[in-house]
Amino acid sequence: MQRLKLAVVSAGLSRPSSTRLLADRLTEATGERLAQAGRPVDVHAIELRDLATDIANHMVTGFPSAPLREALDAVAGADGVIAVTPVFTASYSGLFKSFFDVLDNTALTGTPVLIAATGGTARHSLALEHALRPLFAYLRAVVVPTAVFAASEDWGAGDAQTEGLPVRVARAGEELAGLMAGRPAAAAAPEEEGVVPFEEQLAALRPR
Template sequence: MEPLKLVVVSAGLSRPSSTRLLADRLTEATGKHLDGESRTADVRVVELRGLATDIANNFVTGFPAAALREAIEAVSEADGIIAVTPIFTASYSGLFKSFFDVIDNTALAGKPALIAATGGTARHSLALEHALRPLFVYLRALVVPTAVFAASEDWGGGDAHTDGLAARVDRAAGELAELMLSRPRAPEPPAAVTPSEQQLAALRLD
């Protein structure tokens, strides 16, 4: 069988990034669950930090640069998505939202998605249910029941915190793997980016 396409979107801004670290742990756990069912995953990581300028330019010009186009196509063709953002002011980051704004709003329809976030305090965990889940429901993704939040204390706050995060990661990864395995492979989706010729024609009509 062909490997399942797993695309990981990380909106971490720093290096090293706790957001990327959480994304990596979720990716590894999902791979283990798929391997347990004798399936493999072809993993593509999309680091939004390196696409920030291209995303901003796309809003102004309407034309994605090559790197951004490749990222959009990867998400649109994925069998499963892991999306991780830092939490700023009780919501996802502007960069995270901007990336999903430039994707066609039908591209995620029916795709299994795991949402996760990082923040300085556990109080920000509510943003997963108040901001991230509604966003992906609007995009008609199949969002797994378990969302994963990692606060600063989860990385070095003792065994109880570390074990708790590991359990949440494993549970969410198992849910994502199950949805990916049960979802029928759909035919190739329509292009998520409008071809340049069509965009130019639309401009001439305006």
């Protein structure tokens, strides 16, 4: 059976990062559910912190660097996506938004996406519904019902008998795994011979 592809986008700015920690827990929960369903998965983790300069350059030049192109291709070719951002001023971070701004706006059509966010207080949790969910709805992704927010007090709290962070992570991972398991694995895009990429065509038009 062909292996599924899971792209995990984390927009944390610090190291260590609670945003990356939440992304890792969601990845683990999703992977466990897929393993139980007999669907092997390959995970491609994308740290936007490492691509910040590349994203900014791409926005003003239209030319992605090789690492950024690899990240964009990983998201576009994934069978499922986990997208996690810190919340700044009641919304997603600028770095997070900029990455999805440079992604082709048809790349996530029909792709299952699990959205999650971190913040210092639970008051920021509404950003999942008023900012992240509309963003991925616009990109025509299939957003799983359970969105996961982790405030500072959530870490280490809760157990299997309560509605703590571990329960929400497990539920969201199960929902994403269910959607991914019901999809045929994404096939690698065939390379077109003799086709000059649009970026190269633009470069050829520039005065030397």
